[in-house]
Amino acid sequence: MSKQYETVIGLEVHVELATKTKIFCGCSTAFGAKPNTQTxxxxxxxxxxxxxxxxxxxxxxxxxxxxxxCEITRYAKFDRKNYFYPDNPQNYQISQLYLPICRNGGVEIETEQGGKKTVGIHEIHMEEDAGKLIHDEWEDCSLVDYNRSGVPLIEIVSEPDMRSAEEVIAYLEKLRLLIQYLGASDCKLQEGSMRADVNLSVREAGAEKFGTRTEMKNLNSFRAITRAIEGEAERQIDLIEAGESVVQETRRWDDAKGESYAMRSKEDAQDYRYFPDPDLTPVNVSGEMLEEIRAKQPEFRTEKMARYREEFDIPDYDIEIITGEKALADLFEATVALGAQPKKVSNWIMGETLRLMKERETDASDLRFSPENLAKLIALTDTKQINSSVAKEVFEAMFEENVDPEQYVEEKGLKTVNDEGALKKTIEEVIAANPQSVEDYRNGKEKAIGFLVGQTMKAMKGKADPGAVNRMLKELL
Amino acid sequence: MNIVDMTATQLAAAIRAGKTTAVEATEAVLAQIEKEDKKYNCYVTVDADGAFTQAKKVQERIEAGELTGPLAGVPVAVKDNICTEGLLTTCSSKILHNFVPTYTAEAVLNLQKAGAVILGKTNMDEFAMGSTTETSAYGPTKNPRNTEHVPGGSSGGSAAAVAAGECIYAIGSDTGGSIRQPASYCGVVGMKPTYGTVSRYGLIAYGSSLDQIGPLTKDVTDCAAVLEALASHDLKDSTSVSREDTDFTAALAEDVKGLRIGIPNDYLGEGLDDEVRAAVLRAADVLENKGAVVERFDLSLVEYAIPAYYTIAAAEASSNLERFDGIKYGYRTEEYAGLHNMYKKSRSEGFGEEVKRRIMLGSFVLSSGYYDAYYLKALKVKALIKKAFDAAFAKYDLILGPVAPTTAPKLGESLADPIKMYLGDIYTIAVNLAGLPGISVPCGQDSKGLPIGLQLIGDCFQEKKLLRAAYTYEQNE
Structure with missing residues (x-):
């Protein structure tokens, strides 16, 4: 490659909103119901x-x-986008073209070089999702499930302000967090509640005009987005270098193959015959409504991070991770509010919670245990009623089924035995059964005591305070 | 008095008085249908069994004192573009030849609350597109006054059924005159209410921004009673209006003293049949004699109403009718190669000529490059027409004129020249564009014995003034 190229990227991000009912009717939006039961x-x-x-x-x-x-459009309208497809029961989609609800916004992202830049937002509009087509290869027919039909979406259209996959990911992360913090969506790429189409073109470094762009669809993870961007930029550069031209078209990314293929070119583009939907009255956003929504805006991540640094004595790294998921931040704050020590709450989140989340492939928004139970668990360890290995066992049960740790410890008999007599009796038995280790210790082998502590803990079925065992052993020896 | 000759108000009173029953009334009307409908073809579907079941229940409720209104126990005919749960609803189209709705239109539910007995579904121009009821896929309806003539349209089946005693009253829909014009041709009363007065939920849309359901009755008293039952604020229809003044029967008084009535010169000009003009002016004299102040004035813009209407209605229709694709219900072609071929063939074979003409016209005016020149311009014309009416209603309480330029044409005369047929809507169409209420009241007949209709137009929400003037005219004709 002789010349230097610049990649220019704009995104169309669809976000499924977390409303209980659909955009234009009272049907439930709950995921996973039997086909056509929520219609x-x-x-x-x-x-x-x-x-x-x-x-x-x-x-x-x-x-x-x-x-x-963004600027909020005070007099917005819905338009019909007309096209025939069986997943679209009216054969038009109700969307917004002429007067979308938001325009001319932008968010700040951090660039790879550590600097900051603003990615412009051209518009945000509301629209309805389509149903789902299921192709039955055996019966050679197609079936349609309208449960998703009418699920509310917003489409966030950025300006072509991004220049690399890293910037795209930073922008998406920023959007995801803002929207999660608002509670407007859980923004899961894998489940499709957040979907990004990538508009990409390349141009010679320093050129003023944009190159011809393509639109890439079917990107279901950050990894797929990164690979698709890198692959598409390369494909376009190769074309230009070979003296060919880029065709304006929609391409579909195949993540398994790691390549994209053309779906339809601009020439095949349909005329959607947009016009204002006469069944819906214009949306008038009153100043009062706007102020109400503004007043309800939550504390976003940046502010939250600053507050955590001020209020809690926990490492910056912990703050970054915890505030990186709305659900974790909520869990942290609620547990601390119940009186648990912030550092200990943070340790449980950073340690066992993240470990089990990774192991079980659980999203933060799907965590089952309550802040109350986490606070109780911390209290049990604080008061030395259970030791740390028992606590981990209890936590795992909480993670699975949100058990009440007090009840669980009681039922399973996991409480540390603080009965000195019983402990002394067990230690005496252990000493009697392990003369070699006893002798080693007495001969100055400090390590031997570890073995004896272990044997005692084993005999006590783990329910002793290891510190107390250690102390008493030394006394008896 | 013969049951089939009674008005709804008379029949309900007779049932309440125990002189007859809802069941006897239903029997009498079904017998009349049996006897007469072969001649007139007013109905697409007659639901005799369902009617008897309803009549029995209604009779019980009347006897229990639960139903006391002026429509309780009275048999009604419903235009075939208004959904009735479990009862075939075809819009007189082949494409919906087997369509049985899963729900009942709000307007019909309102009638049922008032104790109506639904007899069946009346013939119409296919999807309400036409002025003669000749575009029906189930054969034309004939005018009971003279079977060589059309009953008008599109609610021709409803108007003819009222005129023929095949129902006691009927409901229809009016997008550009589809209630008033057939009422005029058949010599019955028909009213198009202010847009938003009657819920459109369950009315299969033609031109959504213009469609209104309304009554077709034997006299003005019934018209008021039916409108009172039909009107409601329906949260399922975004364009439905909340009104306090729907006690329309309260307006039935002989009192036009001081009422200012304007006759647009534009409505008496070229193209108007002499006999129709004379009858309408005689009617104006009757009102003047009763104390109304009658004046001529220039309304202006009348000639722009038709092109604006056919642009807007066709545009909306082209989108509204997209859902009829043979996928989910209705007609599907026998043989096809792939999805798009199935759409094309099903729709080409399922829709009639006039419907296809309007779909093409509507698709054209919405297509990219023509949207501004046609659709947007038509919307501007619509706004100007509304302004012209606003100016008129600053001076007058009511506008008076003919319903149609001529009396009912002969069968087969109209379809050959669609432009001429469209021009026949000149006096009714502007009312829909401006969202106004309009009523058609019989005002004599021409030398061939064909009925002539008088049209009264009111400002938005002024149905009571209309009814008062119409009632006064009717009593003093």
Whole structure:
């Protein structure tokens, strides 16, 4: 490659909003129900049915707009995007083209060089999701599930302000955290509650005009996004270097093969015949409503990090990890509020929680144990009612089923035995049974005592305080 | 008096008085359908069994004193574009030849609350597109006054059924005159309420921003009673309006003293049949004699109403009718190669000529590059027409004119020249564009014995003034 190229990237990010009901009807949005059980005449596009806007969708869209420094459109409208496809029961999608709810915003990201830059947001609009097509290879037919039809989405359209995969990931992380903190979505790429389409072009370094761009779809993880961006930039540069030109088209990323293929070119682009949906009245955002939503905006990550540094004596690294997931930050704060020592809460999160999350492939938003139970567990160790290895065992049970640690310890008989008589009797038995170790210790082999402590703990079924065992052994020897 | 000759108000009173029953009334009307409908073809579907079941239940509730209103126990016919749960609803189209709705339209539910007995579904122009009921896939309806003539349209089946005693009253829908014009041609009363007064939930949309359900009745008293039952604020319809003044029967008084009535010169000009003009002016004299102040004025913009209407209605229809694709319900072509071929063939074979003409027209005016020149311009014209009416209603309480330029044309005369047919809507269409209420009241007949209709137009939400003037005219005709 003789010339230097610059990659120019803009994103279209779809986020599924965490409303309980769909955007234009009262059907549930819960994930995983039997096909077509969460449907009604509206979201199956039955003749004569009419949409009514779910106000929560509007509030979430505005809240995301405010968090991303957008201008909020005070007189917005919904438009119909017309195209025929069986997952789209009306054969038009209700979306926003002419007057989207948010415009002209931007978020700040950190670049690889450690600097800061702003990624502009062109617009955010509200729209409905489509149903899901299932192709039955055996029966050679297609089935459609309309449970997802009408699930609310916002589409966040960025300006072409990103220049590398790293910047794209930083931007997506920023959006994910803002939206999670708002409670507007859980933003899971794998489950499709956050989806990103990548618009990418390359140009010679220093050139003013943008190159011809392609749009990449089907990117289900940060890793896929990174690979797709690198692959597509390379593909476009190769074309240009070979004297060919980039074709404006939509491409589909195949993560298994690590390559993309063309889905449709611009020439095949449909005319969507957008026009304002006459079934929906224009959306008037009052100053009052705007102020209400503004007042409800939560503490976002940057502010939270600063506050943690001020309030809690925990390492910066812990702060970064804990505030990196809204659910972890919530857990941390709620447990501390119950009186647990921040450092200890942080240790449980950074240690066992993250370890088990990784092992069980659990998302922070899916953690089952309550702050109350974590606080109880910490109290049990603080008061030396259980030792640390028992605590880990109890924690694992909490992680699985949110058991009450006090009850669990009681039922399983895991409490540390503080009965000196019983302990003394056991130690005497251990001393009697291990004359060699006793002799080694008496001959100055300090290490031998470790073995004796272990034997005692074993005989006590782990329910002794190892410190006390150590002390008493030394006395008796 | 014969049951089939009674008005709804008379029949309900007779049932309440124990002189007859809802079941007897249903029997009488079904017998009339049996006897007459072969001649007129008013119905697509007659639901005799269902009607008897409803009549029995209603009769019990009347006897229990639960139903006391002026429609209790009275048999009604419903236009076939209004959804009725479990009862075939075809829009007089082949594409919905087997469509049985899973829910009932709000307007029909409101009638049922008032004790209505649904007889069946009336014939119409396919998807309400037409002015003669000749575009029905189930054969034309004939005018009971003279079977060589059309009943008008699109609610021709409803108007003819009322005129033929095949129901006591009916409901229809009016997008550009589809209630008022057939009422005029068949010599019955028909009203299009202010947009938003009657819920559109369950009305299979033609032009969503123009469609309104309304009554077709034997007299003005019934019209008020039916409208009172139909009107409701429905949260399932975003365009539904909350109104306090829906006690329309309270307006039935002979009192037009001081009422200012304007007759647009534009409505008496070229193209208007002399006999129709004379009848309408005689009707104006009747109101003047009763104390109304009648004046001529220039409304302006009348000639722009038709092109604006056919642009907006066709645009909305092209999108509204996309859901009829043979995938989920309705007609699907026998043989096809792939999805898009299935769409094309199902729709080409399932829709009639006039519907396809309007879908093409609507798709064209919304397509990229033409949207501004046609669709947006039509919306601007619509706004200007509304302004012209606002100016008129600053001077007048009501506007008076003909419903249609001529009396009912002969069968087969209209479809050959669609432009001429479209021009026949000139006096009714602007009312829909401006969202106004309008009523058609019989005002005599021409030399061939065909009925002539008088149209009264009110400002938004002024149905009571309309009903008062119409009632006064009716009593003094």
């Amino acid at each position: 009604c005449p509206v979201c199956t596009g039955m003749p004569g049915s009419l949409p009514v806007l779910n106000k929560q969708v509007l509030e979430y869209a505005i809240a995301v707009g405010l968090a991303t420094n």
